[in-house]
Amino acid sequence: MQISSEFVTSAADARGFPRDRLAEIALIGRSNVGKSSLINALVRQQVARTSAAPGKTRLANFYRVRRGAQPAFYLVDLPGYGYARGGDAPAREFNRLTEAYFARTVPIGAVLLVDARHPGLESDLDAWAWLGTQSSARAVVGTKADKLTRAERARHTRELESVFAIPVPLVSAQTGEGLDELWKLIARL
Ligand code: GTP
Ligand code: MG
Numbered sequence: 001m002q003i004s005s006e007f008v009t010s011a012a013d014a015r016g017f018p019r020d021r022l023a024e025i026a027l028i029g030r031s032n033v034g035k036s037s038l039i040n041a042l043v044r045q046q047v048a049r050t051s052a053a054p055g056k057t058r059l060a061n062f063y064r065v066r067r068g069a070q071p072a073f074y075l076v077d078l079p080g081y082g083y084a085r086g087g088d089a090p091a092r093e094f095n096r097l098t099e100a101y102f103a104r105t106v107p108i109g110a111v112l113l114v115d116a117r118h119p120g121l122e123s124d125l126d127a128w129a130w131l132g133t134q135s136s137a138r139a140v141v142g143t144k145a146d147k148l149t150r151a152e153r154a155r156h157t158r159e160l161e162s163v164f165a166i167p168v169p170l171v172s173a174q175t176g177e178g179l180d181e182l183w184k185l186i187a188r189l
Contacts, residue, residue, distance in 0.1 A: 001068045005043035008074070010059040014100040018062055021106050024074040025186050028098070028131065029113030030123060031055050031080030034143040034173055038113065039063060039075050041173035042182065048077050055080070060101055067183065076101070076108075082123045102134040109137040109189030111182075116142030116170050117152070119159040128164060137189040145170035145177050 011017050027035040031054035039048045047063050049056060061077040078101065081094045102108060110131050114124045119142070131138050142160055145153065153170065160168040169185065171178035 003043050003045075003065070003067045005045055005047055005063050005065045005075070007047050008062045008064050010061050011097075011101075012059050013097065014103070017060070017101070017104060018074065022064070022073050023071070023107045023109070024062075024076050025109045025111060025189060026076040026078055026101065027111050027113055028078055028127060029080055029143070030082040030115070030121070033080060033113045033115050035080065035113055036077050037173035038141075038143065038171065038182075039077055041171075041176060041179060042075065054082075060097055070187065081127060107137075108135050109186070110135045110139075111186070111189070112138065112140045113143050114140060114160065114168075116145050116148055116156050116160070119156045120163045125163065139185050139189060140164045140166065140168045141178075141182060141185070142168050142170040144172060144174075146172040146175045 009016060009018060027038060029035050036048035036050045036057055040046050043065055048061060057077055057079050063075045064072055065075050066072045078098055079094050112124065112128055112131060128140065140160065142156065148156060157168060157170060169178050169181045171182055
């Protein structure tokens, strides 16, 4: 399947969001969970900057993506939550920008990324509940699946599906596992 992607813009606040009303899929999750890496893996191109240190993505970054004959849409990389260094400033930044982002009237599908090694973190459950008030089209994906043993895969998948009460596919930006399923999920949203 042919995939094309390009960086379009970074937004620090509502004035910076695109105005062409393409559909959007936003990746949400804790800092360092692998949002930017997953975007690169999905589009098979290094469009987004990643880092081993949390707090790398500080703006809302918009990538225009086309896959096969499907209509173009934006993949949106948002700053992560739960990044404490520098006091409360990053948390406030996440809230302000993320709230402004979802306050728009364009169709937004939200994918919550949770680290598959740590199912059921309170900050992830809070984010999921909050997303429920913002977007009717939401899904959960477990990241860094390559770091799990076989036994953990089964156990953590069960735990994730029990706390979120929906199927939670596991993905790996490193091995490419689960990306086809994630593309299908994105098309559904
Ligand atoms: P912020 O921008 O800080 O919110 O982080 P992020 O969620 O965008 O995370 P990022 O993609 O920058 O990845 C964080 C770290 O996790 C990097 O060191 C990545 O190489 C690593 N990482 C991301 N995805 C995977 C994965 O699927 N497997 C493994 N093993 N490591 C991963
Ligand atoms: Mg990032």
